[in-house]
Amino acid sequence: MSVSERLEAEHDPSAIVLSSRLPSEPWFCFEQPDRDGTALAALGCVHQLDASGRERFSQLNERWRDLSAASRADGGGGPAGAGLTAVGGFAFAPDGGRSPAWAGFPPASLVVPEVTFARRGRETWITVNAAIRRGDDPAQADARLDELLARLQERALPMLDPAPTGSFRVHSPIPPAHHEEAVARAVQRIRAGELKKVVLAREVQVQAPTDHDPAAVFDVLRGGFPTSYIYAVGRGDATFIGAVPELLVRREGQRASTVAMAGSIRRSADPAVDDHLGESLLRSDKNREENLIVAQRIARALQPLSLWVAVAPEPVVVKVANIQHLAAPIRAQLKGSTGVIELAGALHPTPAVGGEPGEVAQRLIPALEGMDRGWYAGAVGWSDAGGDGEFCVALRCALLRGRVASCFAGGGIVADSDPAEELAETETKLQALLPILSG
Numbered sequence: 001m002s003v004s005e006r007l008e009a010e011h012d013p014s015a016i017v018l019s020s021r022l023p024s025e026p027w028f029c030f031e032q033p034d035r036d037g038t039a040l041a042a043l044g045c046v047h048q049l050d051a052s053g054r055e056r057f058s059q060l061n062e063r064w065r066d067l068s069a070a071s072r073a074d075g076g077g078g079p080a081g082a083g084l085t086a087v088g089g090f091a092f093a094p095d096g097g098r099s100p101a102w103a104g105f106p107p108a109s110l111v112v113p114e115v116t117f118a119r120r121g122r123e124t125w126i127t128v129n130a131a132i133r134r135g136d137d138p139a140q141a142d143a144r145l146d147e148l149l150a151r152l153q154e155r156a157l158p159m160l161d162p163a164p165t166g167s168f169r170v171h172s173p174i175p176p177a178h179h180e181e182a183v184a185r186a187v188q189r190i191r192a193g194e195l196k197k198v199v200l201a202r203e204v205q206v207q208a209p210t211d212h213d214p215a216a217v218f219d220v221l222r223g224g225f226p227t228s229y230i231y232a233v234g235r236g237d238a239t240f241i242g243a244v245p246e247l248l249v250r251r252e253g254q255r256a257s258t259v260a261m262a263g264s265i266r267r268s269a270d271p272a273v274d275d276h277l278g279e280s281l282l283r284s285d286k287n288r289e290e291n292l293i294v295a296q297r298i299a300r301a302l303q304p305l306s307l308w309v310a311v312a313p314e315p316v317v318v319k320v321a322n323i324q325h326l327a328a329p330i331r332a333q334l335k336g337s338t339g340v341i342e343l344a345g346a347l348h349p350t351p352a353v354g355g356e357p358g359e360v361a362q363r364l365i366p367a368l369e370g371m372d373r374g375w376y377a378g379a380v381g382w383s384d385a386g387g388d389g390e391f392c393v394a395l396r397c398a399l400l401r402g403r404v405a406s407c408f409a410g411g412g413i414v415a416d417s418d419p420a421e422e423l424a425e426t427e428t429k430l431q432a433l434l435p436i437l438s439g
Contacts, residue, residue, distance in 0.1 A: 001141075002073035002084040004127040011124040011154060013041035013117035014222075014232075018215040019155040026111050027234040028087040029218060030382060030392075033226040036121045040081035040382055044114030044148060046131040049086065054094045056108035057345025064110060064341065068385035079120030080252075081382060081389075083127055086110040089233060089240070089380035089394060092349060092373040093362070101399065101406065102374035104235035110341075110383070114148055157219035160436065166209025168438045173203055174370055179426065180419035182368040189364070190415045197293050198355035198364055201410025202426055203371055206437040212400040214239040220436050224321050229392035231380045240375050242397030243432055245320050245327075248379050249347055250390035251340040256302065256332040260295035260311070261393075262352045262412055263287030263326035266428050267319065278317040278324050290412045291315045291326040294351045297358070298330055301346045306332040322431045339387025344379050352412065353377040353393060374399065376408040396432040405437045 014029040021027045021043055031039040047067065051059040064086050073084045088110040091097040097105045116127045128149070130141040179202045186198050206212075214232055218241060222230040225243040232241040246261045265281040268274040281287055295311050302309045315326040338346075354377075355361020366372075376399075381391030398407045409429035411422050 001132055002071060002127060002129045004074055004078065004083050004125055006078060007124045007126055010122050011117065011119065013039045013119050013124065014218065015157055016117055016152060016154045017041040017043045018157060018218065020152045021234065024236050025234075026113070028111070028113065029230070029232045030087070030380070031222055031230045032228070033222050033230070037119055038080070039119040040085070040087070040116065042085070042087045042111070042113035042116040045111045046114055046129050047112040049110045050106045050108060052095050052107035056090065056094060057341055057348070060108050060110055061339055061341040061345070064383060065339070067112070071385065073385060078125035079118050079123060081116065081118035081384065082125035084112070084129065084385045085116055085127070085382050085389070086112050087116075087382040089375050089391075090344070090348065090378045091375050092353065092377040093366070096372060096378065097374040099372040099374070101401070102372065104238055105233075105240060105375050114145070115152070158213060158216045160213070160216045160220060164209055164439050168209065169207040170434065170438050171205055173205060176202070176423055178370065180423050183413055183417060183419040183422045186364070186368060186413045187415065187417055190413065195360045195364070196356045197290065197351055197412055197414050198361045198368075199351070199353050199377070199410050199412050200365065200368055200422070201373065201377065201408055202369070204407045204430055204434065206405040206407065206434065208403045208405070208437070208439070211402050212405050212437060214241060214400055217241055217400070217436055225432070228320055228396075231392060231394070233375075233380060238399060238401040240380070240394070240397065240399050242394060244392055244395045244397070245318055245325065246352065246393035246395060248350070248381070248391045248393045249340060249343045251334075251343055251388050253388065254334045256306070256334055256343055258298060258330050258347065260291055260298055260315075260328040260330060260350070260352070261318070261325050262290040262294040263315070264411070264425065264429075265324050267322055267324060278319070281317060281324055281326060282315070286414060286416055287326055288315065289414055291328055293356050295328045295330065297351050297356060298347060302330070302332045305334060305336065305338050305343070305346065307335045308333050323428055337387065340381070340383045340389040340391065341387075344381070344391045348379055349377065350393075353395070353410075373408070377410070396429060398433050398437060407433050407437065
């Protein structure tokens, strides 16, 4: 059962969820501040859908469609995400997230929350869900919801401690030189004709003197990266959190949209230098090749599902706080009832996080990286009961568990990639979170 209504005043959905959550209670926050304050935040769980393997997207899509069809929801209305929704994400690999570090984050996992808040502009809606099974006493469900609603509160999110007691330790579980060696081996395979591109990533850990605070980190991210997707998924005692400009896919009725984002360069505090860096990115054959490979693959994946697919003829430069990217917007008119989960499965992994050809790259990545990516380079987002929704690519992220934060960053490797430059690119991308987490 799902009931939605508009709240009378303006609210901060993420602040409500982060202020009201209980220890080990599932929660979810997903924002893009500069897109008219778009936000979706959720708390609790009335139903969880998990899957693994190559068919995990289609399995979850089918189970979510069946559950939605068997649900009773009011007419709803309101901004995107208001009403019955499922929230969560997917690992990069079909069986990713099996290592102990990723406990609580299955290869594919969506939660139907007990309460969600959806905002667009000055309008905020609340949705309350309850699972009623044969033989259940409705009064018990009412009591549970009354208890949940009674403890909801909206407090300003906490600030990071400006002068923490104790020291922070930043280290790489696998030495940085290993990444350079992996890049060199990948370049050899590309030049030998085995593949065109592969994305290689690395992990850096921050050990803090006290537990990392997801609420404080989330607030800093949305203040520092207002054009990006700011996301946080809380499972058990861990939080997967990040700020990323890359949209995997958005579905609005029969329209689908995505962005081929690949190729990057640093920012500069000097506007003239910053513009020069952006121009050099646009003129870079290496970066344009990276972007074209991603755009072509996305278009091929969407073609069978669409009446038409339109790719921007030229990439543009997208600037976020610490880095600039090449981006080519892509739109499609769908020809069937393909939902956003199916679309995410058709597109993932794009060459922006995997490689080309995809099958070859996916076999090569774990051997070269030597780590379990878990949900890094996977997808985080939501779907409503009608199949609309959106998923971002889970990059520029960290897994917080107690005092340890594991940060991830990578880059696309092509024939003329330089190992030292690729290592430097990961350092630039890590700057989205490392300064926040390391005091």
